[in-house]
Amino acid sequence: MTLTVYAINGVTPVVDPTAYVHPSAVLVGDVIVGADCYIGPCASLRGDFGRIEVRAGANLQDSCIAHGFPGTDTIVAEDGHVGHGAILHGCVIERNALIGMNAVINDSAVIGESAIVAAMAFVKAKMIVPPRMLVAGMPARIVRELTETELAWKIEGTRSYQDLTRRSLATMQATTPLAQVEPDRKRIDLPELLPLSSVKTTRK
Helix, strand or coil: CCCEEECECCECCEECCCCEECCCCEEEEEEEECCCCEECCCCEEEEEEEEEEECCCCEECCCCEEECCCCCEEEECCCCEECCCCEEECCEECCCCEECCCCEECCCCEECCCCEECCCCEECCCCEECCCEEEECCCCEEEEECCHHHHHHHHHHHHHHHHHHHHHHHHCCCCCCCCCCCCCCCCCCCCCCCCHHHHHHHCC
16 A cells, blocks of 8 residues: 655655555655554645654544644654544644544643543643643633543543554555445444443443
8 A cells, every 4th residue: 555655855754564544644754653553544744844753552533634833843642542633733642642523732732641632622822731631612721630431431442543553454455436235235343432422421
């Protein structure tokens, strides 16, 4: 599978062999993708100004954008989890933190270890989010400390993306669509994974 990777100013992206980067994702310049990472379809990691680093076990899902100013590092630390369409700019996502869908994390912000940023949140430049906190809103504000249920849900979700990395490396391939649905069409058989709203209801 051919990746969409560009060198610039003599600097070439690095992708660990155990990572999965979808061919429609674009990696430019000073990008480092670590072991067991997942980079989803149409993600854009532009290391043409500052460095972009995605550390072991982390994921950037489809249509995510990572970029930064010259001299800055945009970092997703180990087991970081960045939801669909999120934008990271010159910020640090610490170990095991989660960024919700379509959230924006601005320059010099730091999202603490095991913190969660809610979907659609806007984290202002230089905001420091303490570990294990939930932040939400536009602009984002600290809401409360996360529960053990929420923290366990986050870990489960990240593990599902680490599994997706392995499944993608082993089985994903470009193909042509079928003209019609086959009789007894099989489903992708995976363990149950519920959205957080459902988990909170079922585990009360």
